[in-house]
Amino acid sequence: MWGRQSGIQHDGVTETLPGLHMSLLETVVVAGAAALVTARWLPQRMRRPTAFGASVLVLLSGIALVWGPVRWQMVPVLAGAALVLPFAVAAELRTRGGRPPRRTRWWAALPVSLACLCLVAVGPAASWAFPVPAFPAPSGPFAVGTSVVQWTDADRPEDATPDGEDRRTVVVQLWYPARKNPADARRAGYLGRTDREADIVSDALADYVGMPGFLLDGLPRARTHAVADAPVADGTGRFPVVVFSPGLGGVRTQNSAWAQELASHGYVVAALDHPYDSAAVVLADGRTIRTKVTATGDADRDEALAVKWTAVRAADLGFVLTQLDRVARGEIPGPVGGRMDTGRVAVAGHSLGGGAALQAARQDHRFDAVIDLDGFPHDPDAQPFPQPVLALTQDVHQDIDPDYIPRLTHVLALSGATSYRLSVPGAAHLTFTDAPLYLPPVESIVGSRGRTEGPHITAAASLAFLDTTLRDQPDDLATRLTAHGALTVYPPRDGT
Known part of the structure; x- marks a missing residue:
């Protein structure tokens, strides 16, 4: 049927996923960056595993993404993740005495988190506005x-x-x-x-x-x-x-x-x-x-x-x-x-x-x-x-x-x-x-x-x-x- 679009890896080119206008790898980077930014605001028991898990996800997928030609839409996503990553990880590291380091006050962390989250959101928005064209599959018999x-x-x-x-x-x-x-x-x-x-x-x-x-x-x-x-x-x-x-x-x-x-x-x-x-x-x-x-x-x-x-x-x-x-x-x-x-x-x-x-x-x-x-x-x-x-x-x-x-x-x-x-x-x-x-x-x-x-x-x-x-x-x-x-x-x- 006309309008059916593909979202697969083909010919060495990662095609966008239907509806998302991002590749699977780009989607993983965006999801990891968003989790990294919001980890600070999760319940205490979830902060540490979310921060470390998201950090690993962003680092690995980000390296894989920049290994090839990276789309400009992903640059603000990577920038937002890079800004928040050291703070997110440092906030969850234990000191030698087993006590967590002093955390940034919420009123100081909030504007930084919002700014980084906005940077991450630019990626999907820009990918939607300027997508890689996904051509409708021809409907004829040939x-x-x-x-x-x-x-x-x-x-x-x-x-x-x-x-x-x-x-x-x-x-x-x-x-x-x-x-x-x-x-x-x-x-x-x-x-x-x-x-x-x-x-x-x-x-x-x-x-x-x-x-x-x-x-x-x-x-x-x-x-x-x-x-x-x-x-x-x-x-x-x-x-x-x-x-x-x-x-x-x-x-x-x-x-x-x-x-x-x-x-x-x-x-x-x-x-x-x-x-x-x-x-x-x-x-x-x-x-x-x-x-x-x-x-x-x-x-x-x-x-x-x-x-x-x-x-x-x-x-x-x-x-x-x-x-x-x-x-x-x-x-x-x-x-x-x-x-x-x-x-x-x-x-x-x-x-x-x-x-x-x-x-x-x-x-x-x-x-x-x-x-x-x-x-x-x-x-x-x-x-x-x-x-x-x-x-x-x-x-x-x-x-x-x-x-x-x-x-x-x-x-x-x-x-x-x-x-x-x-x-x-x-x-x-x-x-x-x-x-x-x-x-x-x-x-x-x-x-x-x-x-x-x-x-x-x-x-x-x-x-x-x-x-x-x-x-x-x-x-x-x-x-x-x-x-x-x-x-x-x-x-x-x-x-x-």
Whole structure:
């Protein structure tokens, strides 16, 4: 079932326990530190065994914890334990005459104990606010494999470099239906192919949004449910394809929960890193390309830049579809090979990527359907297009963005097929990404749908739409979508 999370030791990475957002070792350290601080206030017969037992527990588990990379959330816990430990032990030691040493007066010990207890409490609170993301287990019948490729468009110059000699290069990650893997199969990391790449991307994402990098140190530790380069699922059938563009400054893995869920139900998802736009892109030769995309604060100038960035992304999406088609026909090597059905393809995106998906569909009719995850259309030449669209939006009020819904409505009305806008109550802009899994559950940031409900709704609505549009499965799509929010249906434009 969607929402089931794991809490086990896997691949040398200690995963967080369900509900606690701490590993078993971290939980032991917190419990030992709390016992050490409160030992002073227990009945006399319990003080000595509690103080010594907690001291041993904290020392041993603390050494084991700092032996590896320690999460920042545990630093105040260890500090609180270190402050109180010598006093807690000394207070219970007997003198040579068998008399206990003089104890600190309660009124002096109380503020120290409270301060140390607050330090210990910071650990669980911070772990809850900034957890290592635990990805919901995909609910489909297939296991999930993932692979990363890098392609260069020889016909298109890289506009972001000054000499004009570089060709446009994109990094693409695919999630696909795979054979069932052994229980101990190494699962793919969240942010990169290597630990180094994960650290680079995590730091870049934090820098992009203006927060200290250590706050997101859980991201490089996270493991997904996909297995890197796993064999494709048995059989001869071919799988429909979804090409995905992330949000502005986003990275190819930002919707991994969504991609894994789709792959487990028989889709191939190809997500792009857009160099000079994504927060950080690590190329095959080890070079890192950081984003050059920045807002100016001037609304007209920023809109002109958004139009430019959207056009580049739309071209990237069309190029990737061409490459996937070549892989499917055996012209170039690539994962999944002839098992992809590039005659049934949807284009999708979040935020700026959603706008790029809409523009790519208008320009390239090889795309059969569009999924726009809360993306504003920045196409200055919006024209009729034949594909159906599913647009998932937050509950946008006029005083927040008065142009968004009218502009989106105008574009959806240009579709030659029945299209849908699903307004998800309690959603924020990042609800439709993996962000609720690892950011503080603040309504203005990730919405009020909880850790997993946002990714669940995004995947469930997408699957219902894709099954109807790419697989022609007879279904009451409107009814299925209405279960997740307020639905607006746009009939085909007149004359089609």
